[in-house]
Amino acid sequence: MAEQKGYIYDKNSLKLLSEFAYPNVLGEGWGLTYDGKNLIASDGSKLLYFLDPKEPSKVIKYIAVAGSTQAYDQLNELEYHNGFIYANVWQKPIILKINPANGEVVGTFDFTEIAKQNTKGSDDVLNGIAFKGENMLVTGKNWPKIYEVQIK
Numbered sequence: 001m002a003e004q005k006g007y008i009y010d011k012n013s014l015k016l017l018s019e020f021a022y023p024n025v026l027g028e029g030w031g032l033t034y035d036g037k038n039l040i041a042s043d044g045s046k047l048l049y050f051l052d053p054k055e056p057s058k059v060i061k062y063i064a065v066a067g068s069t070q071a072y073d074q075l076n077e078l079e080y081h082n083g084f085i086y087a088n089v090w091q092k093p094i095i096l097k098i099n100p101a102n103g104e105v106v107g108t109f110d111f112t113e114i115a116k117q118n119t120k121g122s123d124d125v126l127n128g129i130a131f132k133g134e135n136m137l138v139t140g141k142n143w144p145k146i147y148e149v150q151i152k
Helices: 114-119
Strands: 005-009 018-020 031-034 037-043 048-050 055-064 075-081 084-089 093-096 105-110 126-134 135-140 147-149
Touching: 018 055, 048 075, 055 126, 075 126, 084 126, 093 126, 114 135
Parallel strands: 031 075
Antiparallel strands: 005 018, 031 037, 037 048, 048 055, 075 084, 084 093, 093 105, 126 135, 135 147
């Protein structure tokens, strides 16, 4: 297993096209999404890193994520949707809605009840986020289901 590398695949054939070294400031790769302009990466800290998609080893900027009363770290899986970054917090059944301009948490989704139904061991944590139209899809490690959630 190679360390500190990212891989670029063709989405149709899944053929490996190229690889790149992680920026030095980025520890481990925990999550990655794309906002139409930049790649946005998490490394398990409170920071989100914006990378140049043409040169992913280059950090354009980074932001710290926090709410009005709480700072968050262990940011994991990422998804970008309708102008916001969604991130789950490792080992917690929550997903944060984050303003990418300043890192402000503008919403929190609590999936405690869904997580309780699917957690048998300490590794069975919420960590999958995607969108299908305007609905959020959530799942976790070793979960037998994907939940489609309507957001109001």
